[in-house]
Amino acid sequence: MSVQPVKPALTESRSLHQLTRQDLAASVNLFQKGARSARLVLPALAVPGGLLGGALLTMVASYFRLPEAVQPASFLLGWAIALGGFWVWSRRQRALLAECQLECGSCHEPMLVVKRGQLTSRAEIAAATGRCPACGDALFEGTT
Numbered sequence: 001m002s003v004q005p006v007k008p009a010l011t012e013s014r015s016l017h018q019l020t021r022q023d024l025a026a027s028v029n030l031f032q033k034g035a036r037s038a039r040l041v042l043p044a045l046a047v048p049g050g051l052l053g054g055a056l057l058t059m060v061a062s063y064f065r066l067p068e069a070v071q072p073a074s075f076l077l078g079w080a081i082a083l084g085g086f087w088v089w090s091r092r093q094r095a096l097l098a099e100c101q102l103e104c105g106s107c108h109e110p111m112l113v114v115k116r117g118q119l120t121s122r123a124e125i126a127a128a129t130g131r132c133p134a135c136g137d138a139l140f141e142g143t144t
């Protein structure tokens with residue numbers, strides 16, 4: 001299944017009053033697919049990878065009795081990779097969220113909300129009830 005036909009529909013009309021439940025489901029789907037893509041998974045892996053790599057390098061430097069400056073340098077390098085990975089991951093996640101975002105036509109509250117790296121079910125609640133979870137207004141034409 002391709003996600004391409006969804007994108008123009010999302011960018012053409014940002015007001016939920018002209019949208020359908022399928023648009024809401026598609027935006028959730030698009031975000032979840034993007035979150036599992038290498039673009040986000042690789043920088044996320046750099047966090048434990050950097051910390052573990054830095055710790056290993058520190059132990060190796062100690063074992064082989066390398067010059068004293070190698071240990072703090074490898075420790076700092078590990079942290080730099082981990083923090084860099086986190087920074088890239090959070091930037092890309094924010095960009096993905098903005099790309100997939102839909103907002104309520106009445107109160108302009110976003111339908112996709114990420115808390116602690118997890119997508120909350122606001123869009124799913126909206127799709128199920130036909131109403132904005134923030135202001136309670138009807139989201140789709142024909143819902144009163």
Ligand SMILES: [Zn+2]
Pocket residue numbers: 104105106107108109132133134135136137
């Ligand atoms: Zn609303």
